[in-house]
Amino acid sequence: MSAFSTNVTMHDIQLDRIDLEILDYLQKNSRMTNADLARELGMAPSGILERVRKLEQKGALVQYTARVNPEAVNQNLLAFIFIKVADGLGCDEADKLLSEIEAIQEVHHITGEDCYLVKIRVSSSGELMQFMKTSLRNIPNIVSTRTTIVLETVKENQHIVIKRDTENDES
Amino acid sequence: MSAFSTNVTMHDIQLDRIDLEILDYLQKNSRMTNADLARELGMAPSGILERVRKLEQKGALVQYTARVNPEAVNQNLLAFIFIKVADGLGCDEADKLLSEIEAIQEVHHITGEDCYLVKIRVSSSGELMQFMKTSLRNIPNIVSTRTTIVLETVKENQHIVIKRDTENDES
DNA sequence: TTTATTAATGAACATTATTCGATAAAAACT
DNA sequence: AGTTTTTATCGAATAATGTTCATTAATAAA
Secondary structure (H helix, E strand, O other), rough: OOOOOOOOOOOOOOOOHHHHHHHHHHHHOOOHHHHHHHHHHHOOOOHHHHHHHHHHHOOOEEEEEEEOOOHHOOOOOEEEEEEEHHHHHHHHHHHHHHHHHOEEEEEEOOOOOEEEEEEEEEHHHHHHHHHHOOOOOHHEEEEEEEEEEEEEEEEEEOOOOOOOOOOOOOO | OOOOOOOOOOOOOOOHHHHHHHHHHHHHHHHHHHHHHHHHOOOOOHHHHHHHHHHHOOOOOEEEEEEHHHHHHHEEEEEEEEEEHHOOOOHHHHHHHHHHHOEEEEEEEOOOOEEEEEEEEEEEEHHHHHHHOOOHOOOOOEEEEEEEEEEEEEEEOOOOOOOOOOOOOOO
């Protein structure tokens, strides 16, 4: 069913203007129909379908997702945690362990003093505490953690700016 | 067209188990059809449609979006910027200015020394520099900024853990 | 009890998804 | 250049889904 590719590195991916348009439309509304896309882009629905499938295969489209209001499901606490591990050597193991934790939405390797920046969403400070005590304990070579609590989120999306560059297009 | 509510605060939102199931299914695949949802949940498609519309109106469903691979569209540089503003007074204005910047995906008020944590995605360090010099200049009362560059992203999603507690209906 | 209100159903109809053969253009090869 | 191969699109046909709406049952309110 899921036609999405996993672990794709974008070496040889070539996207034309129409591909970029499709990506941008679906980014704004992933439930937009192929028929609507076809109308917007002046193509046949079957042609759109073909392109979308290829974008999935190429790994340009990663997932279709609905953004859920955290408040609606009582996940009101958002936090960022900086994690320092010894020598950054056990990192592969730490990568895996951190990624497996559902509450963790993001795991980044970063520059500077610390090794990781982690974004986590939980229901309460109690659950965060619980998480620090249990899940983080399992991760080897953690030297220190620094936690920053989010008081209020002003903006939050995953929208990527898509630049429709100088491209030879059949306009 | 867009049936999503804006600026919704979740005071009186009541979601039953079926609602939570719908949210979770759509979170995992927003292109899932109402017909499939209906089959999974043992309901009529029209009933599902009705519920989905209500979830949109209530603000539990915020948006349907496709996740685009940043590499595919040459937006390879991810950074977090901590911004300190004087007294956090001009914050409303700063909120607005920061949110209007497309490259900025997230704006959070945080605890600690700094006032803001901002997540930004651009094409290159050059563009980041450009951004710091121009866009940030317009924001009043910025005292300092601290930028953290992401070297590699191990995990990144917006998936929220939805707990189907046997007694999630808190009336 | 009676009356609103709400949520779900199922049938009817509109719209979309998907397949597939045909076609034409572009690439690759000789 | 000429030929083959690959690729992208279309259009028509069919399967499937979206959406409306009258009806019914269940729930809450009066």
